[in-house]
Amino acid sequence: MNHPSRSGENTRLINALAGGWVADAASLGLHWLYDSQRIDEIGGRSPEFLPPRADYFTSGFGYFAHKGKHAGDVSHYGAATRVLTDSLLATEGALNIRDYQRRFRTFFGPGGLWQGYIDNPTRVTLDNLNSIEKEAIEQARSTTTTELTDKQKRVLVQKVLPYTRYLSGAQLAEPVRNAINLTYHEPEVQEAGVHLAETIDRNLLPESGADDMQLPAVSKLPPLVASYCGQSNLMEVTEAAVRVTNHNDEAVAWARCAARLLDHLYRGDSLSAALDAATREAPDPKSLANVRSGSSLDAPGAGDTYGRTCYLHEAMPVIFHILSHADSFTGAVRANIQCGGDSCGRAWIIGPAMAALHGVGGEYGIPLSWLARVTDAPAILADIEALVNQTWTPTEQTHERPGCPAD
Template identity: 75%
Template sequence: MNSLLPNDRKPGVIAALAGGWVGDAASLGLHWLYDSPRILEVGGESPEFLPPDGDYFKGVFGYFAHEGKQVGDVSHYGAATGVITDSLLANEGRLDIRDYQRRFRAYFGPGGQWQGYIDNPTRVTLNNLNTIEQNAIEQALSTTTADLTDQQKRILVQKVLPYSRRLSGKQLADPVRRAIDLTYQETAVQEAGVYIAETIDQHLLPESGANDMQLPAVSKLPPLVACYCGSDDLLKKTEGAVQVTNHNDEAVAWAKCAARLLEGLYQGKPISDALDSATAEAEDPDNLNKARCGDRLDAAAAGDTFGRTCYLHEAMPVIFHILSHANSYTEAIRANIHCGGDSCGRAWIIGPAMASVHGVGTEHGIPLSWLARVTDAATVYRDIESLVYGS
């Protein structure tokens, strides 16, 4: 892992990453229900880990997106965080944009593992990745000097795509030649195939994201910050990761704000100091400072003031309000759910932040019973430990 974290901070970072998964799963049942009084009516003072049920949404404003999900499941935010975690694990804690794009496309695209809601950044990113690849193919075919028939061109593209989607640079030539040799033994045709593969590779763009400034830009950040915490590359890597799904300057700015917040907390800084550092990167520091004012936690009022939707200029002040006023992980997650709206997306900053400060199993930390409720918990926590400890 590239992180400069001292060993005594690593348990706190493991708790932080677990806090994102727990917070997302805890919020899923009432996610995108925008009516705080209805949330209180349905969930009472303990609204966490309710089974997703469309009846909660009847007669009030909201969007029921998680039919078929069970208690303990995470939203599409958690699924996307799992994708970048897998990529970081596969690359020894380094962000490899191409690998991340491949895994994102494979997981959320046709034939992938994800079953559930597809948000706008994901949908547009998948479309963009297909368009980028098609443009790269056309560039390769239009510039090859080999004398190929139309049929040969089609077959060569079919031969090289499985390799250009998962390999890059010097890795391509040998497997591409072997694949083409099964059909064409002529050296000229094989070399044309290598040229096509390498040209496609050179024209695949890292900025594949949607022009979108919603929470998917920041929800993926907790594992990335764990890998680059204390590094001069943190903000550069944050920008690169965000642009895979959110190619939008405002989204990048808010993501840098969130990354600085998490970095400070991972390093053991007090919440107030981490919030100060993050505000310096923010797109709208005035609203963040306003959200921190007051002497009591009132997440529903913060939602009324700043907004409850997925847009970062609404979500980040609500996050700052909760982090400034909550005294425990449980209180913060419950307040986030009671606020309503995109509680799952906000949970990916609130959960890691509060767990980083308060840990697991302590009076103010993540309850052990909540940890156990996350679907596939053993696998999730094993991967978190592997990422942080590099094993």
């Protein structure tokens, strides 16, 4: 049985992570519609969980990006958050950059499961991961001293790539030798293959992200912060995770701000204390301090002042304004949608923060009916509980079938 304080913290973390999924799904229908008046015309006082429809965007400025999605689905932000969640589950809560990169590439890349909008950081990250691997292959081939035919070189690269995408360091040699032995029995050829694998491994860069300072840098943080809640290396792992998709110093600074905010709220600190701690990490603390003043919630006004787009210097002040003035999860989510613009991206900080504060149910928490409206809710909630309660399940096979060609 969990210690009572630990049990209470786990409940708060589970509620918080669920809040991100609910807030994202609730916002999808009117995502990237920038006209607050048009949003009010369509959604009125209850703009949540509307089905994405192109005709919402026939007047007012906006971009319809979610054709084929349905009410209750999450955005590409949610899809990326699930990739990181899956990686954390597979590595027992520890950030493993190689595993995270592989899953990201597999899910969003050619032949992957994702069907929907691809944002700039994702598109550039996929390109970078391919380029980094190609450069690592060339470096490995150029430093191989064993005399090999061109055919042998091609085959060896195909043999080792499945392993360099899954394994690293001392894990590589034995499975690589076994895979090569299916085709080449000569020890010198096998050792050349091990050299290729180890050299590729050393040259695969962890900083694979785009030079981009938009919301994808922070939207995936909730499960990572939950895994490292209260730990001294939270800022270090935050930066490492962010640079996988957003290799930009300003993006990292805003991510540290968001991670600090969530960490304090996850641990049960007051909203005021959490906002104070997060503001000290921000690259623009003045804007965050300004939006906390005043007594009324005016998300469209905050959007008018600071901006509604995906850029973090616009989004974070709007997030802080809503958190500072909303008194319930429902009120915060509705205000975020009514603000317009990148509501789904902002939802991944607003939702977890408000759910950490107010929980599930009751007058102020996540409405139970909203939880039930999220597509694939049972599986999502089961993953959240497994991550927080550390009830790890056996991980997937760690390498492809020996001898199976890669690309």
